[in-house]
Amino acid sequence: MDFELKTLSPSLAAGLVVDALLVLVPDTVATAKADPLNELVASAIRLGDLESSVGKTLVCYQAAGFKATRVVLVRAGSGGAANVRKAVAAGVAQLKLPNVKKLGLLLSLLPDDGHAVRAAMQACADATYMYTTTKPSAKARALQRVTVGVGKAAAVQDEFNIGKAQIVGVEFAKEWANRPANHATPSMLAEAARKLGRKPNIRTEVLGPKQVEALAMGAFLAVAKGSVEPLRFIVMHYAGGEKGVAPVVLVGKGITFDTGGISIKPAAEMDEMKFDMGGAASVLGTFAALAELQPAVNVVGVIPACENMPDGQAVKPGDVVTSMSGQTIEILNTDAEGRLILCDALTYAARLKPHSVVDIATLTGACVIALGGVRSGLFSGRDDLADALFKAGETALDPCWRMPLDDEYGEGLKSNFADMGNVAGRAGGAITAAKFLQKFATDLPWAHLDIAGTAWKSGAAKGSTGRPVPLLLQYVLDVAAAPPRAGANAPKPVRRKR
Ligand code: BES
Numbered sequence: 203m204d205f206e207l208k209t210l211s212p213s214l215a216a217g218l219v220v221d222a223l224l225v226l227v228p229d230t231v232a233t234a235k236a237d238p239l240n241e242l243v244a245s246a247i248r249l250g251d252l253e254s255s256v257g258k259t260l261v262c263y264q265a266a267g268f269k270a271t272r273v274v275l276v277r278a279g280s281g282g283a284a285n286v287r288k289a290v291a292a293g294v295a296q297l298k299l300p301n302v303k304k305l306g307l308l309l310s311l312l313p314d315d316g317h318a319v320r321a322a323m324q325a326c327a328d329a330t331y332m333y334t335t336t337k338p339s340a341k342a343r344a345l346q347r348v349t350v351g352v353g354k355a356a357a358v359q360d361e362f363n364i365g366k367a368q369i370v371g372v373e374f375a376k377e378w379a380n381r382p383a384n385h386a387t388p389s390m391l392a393e394a395a396r397k398l399g400r401k402p403n404i405r406t407e408v409l410g411p412k413q414v415e416a417l418a419m420g421a422f423l424a425v426a427k428g429s430v431e432p433l434r435f436i437v438m439h440y441a442g443g444e445k446g447v448a449p450v451v452l453v454g455k456g457i458t459f460d461t462g463g464i465s466i467k468p469a470a471e472m473d474e475m476k477f478d479m480g481g482a483a484s485v486l487g488t489f490a491a492l493a494e495l496q497p498a499v500n501v502v503g504v505i506p507a508c509e510n511m512p513d514g515q516a517v518k519p520g521d522v523v524t525s526m527s528g529q530t531i532e533i534l535n536t537d538a539e540g541r542l543i544l545c546d547a548l549t550y551a552a553r554l555k556p557h558s559v560v561d562i563a564t565l566t567g568a569c570v571i572a573l574g575g576v577r578s579g580l581f582s583g584r585d586d587l588a589d590a591l592f593k594a595g596e597t598a599l600d601p602c603w604r605m606p607l608d609d610e611y612g613e614g615l616k617s618n619f620a621d622m623g624n625v626a627g628r629a630g631g632a633i634t635a636a637k638f639l640q641k642f643a644t645d646l647p648w649a650h651l652d653i654a655g656t657a658w659k660s661g662a663a664k665g666s667t668g669r670p671v672p673l674l675l676q677y678v679l680d681v682a683a684a685p686p687r688a689g690a691n692a693p694k695p696v697r698r699k700r
């Protein structure tokens with residue numbers, strides 16, 4: 203699907219040659235020149251056929267004065283980004299027809315179309331996305347070209363460029379997360395990362411079991427032991443900034459299937475544990491977006507990838523392993539495997555002398571209970587980093603919510619047989635998981651995103667959401683745009699308007 207940005211006043215919109223024109227109508231429409239669009243909107247409202255709540259639509263066929271075959275009016279309330287997303291989703295839902303290949307997306311009636319561009323583009327992509335890789339009978343997206351019409355194209359060009367890159371990233375993440383585990387093994391993820399490594403400014407390294415053993419990643423190795431699929435440790439470097447400038451490090455949990463191991467999960471919905479590499483998918487997706495956008499910033503992606511399987515050789519409850527940090531861990535529950543692969547990845551990340559380290563993981567069912575599918579869990583001991591990630595989530599409409607990390611939450615991790623256990627009690631499970639990770643991030647500007655509730659949807663709409671690619675991309679762009687911190691080895695500003 204191609205996007206194009208065009209200066210398109212309301213009066214010119216009627217002349218746009220497209221299969222369908224989706225017009226976002228705010229609560230207050232700046233008045234009334236005598237052109238086909240203004241007349242259509244005014245009479246639809248006057249006659250009561252376009253109700254006022256956000257997402258209400260009116261489909262008009264071969265409307266007088268329009269070149270577009272179909273004109274859909276959709277209510278966008280105040281015109282804020284969240285309303286725009288809802289409106290476009292509702293409008294595009296009316297237009298999922300095989301004959302709608304060219305779509306006009308008219309934002310120029312809105313009070314501030316710059317704020318609407320990215321949200322409108324992403325909503326349009328989300329509403330037409332279709333997974334087809336292992337379902338050839340699925341109807342692939344019919345939409346080929348979307349013309350985004352705004353008051354002044356030059357003023358929103360940056361937002362448009364970010365929108366395009368974000369969609370590439372989100373769709374890359376969705377594709378890999380949606381693939382079943384036999385079509386997305388650790389080796390296949392590594393292959394996808396290698397392929398991204400051919401794009402400008404990206405380089406990919408892939409380590410196998412031997413090299414991971416040499417690094418002494420005892421916790422990661424313990425999880426991978428139960429599977430015949432060999433583990434992969436993927437490291438991607440995006441070098442858009444100056445050499446030597448400290449990178450943002452993104453660490454993604456890449457459990458390509460989580461059976462729970464010997465602490466095996468119940469059968470119901472176990473298929474959804476193919477999504478347990480959602481963190482890894484979001485890192486790959488962010489790199490796909492960076493490849494498009496080429497911002498001036500350095501980013502390293504780190505993905506420990508393996509399966510968590512029960513087996514004669516699998517790690518057993520009570521086994522004690524030595525992590526790369528030297529700290530020993532009593533593996534009381536083999537289903538708490540995410541933290542085991544991440545802790546070694548965090549120790550590895552420290553070597554990169556990072557600007558900041560953000561791990562992204564479908565880590566706990568407890569986070570789903572705490573925050574549901576709306577906000578990801580955000581954990582960090584650093585207020586500046588937590589604030590930056592929170593803000594990025596708000597800007598990108600990919601929100602998170604900060605959770606506590608009081609030391610008392612870590613008490614349940616004590617063990618009589620190792621430096622720590624890998625689980626505490628049931629209470630506060632998302633937080634105790636984060637406290638475990640924090641033991642490996644001492645001295646690092648570290649944050650953790652628990653995306654267990656937000657990375658995919660269950661039920662009839664089962665599928666990856668591509669989250670939190672929008673948040674991560676925004677965070678990286680914010681780092682690129684920030685003035686270097688005094689005395690710190692921080693990135694230089696980038697040409698970009700906010
Ligand atoms: N991948 C799961 C977390 C998960 C569960 C995400 C359900 C989304 C939905 C993780 O590896 C896991 O199994 N966590 C355990 C931890 C427990 C054993 C302390 C959990 O949440 O039950």
Ligand code: MN
Nearest residue numbers: 460537538539
């Ligand atoms: Mn698990």
Ligand code: ZN
Nearest residue numbers: 457460478540
């Ligand atoms: Zn898991």
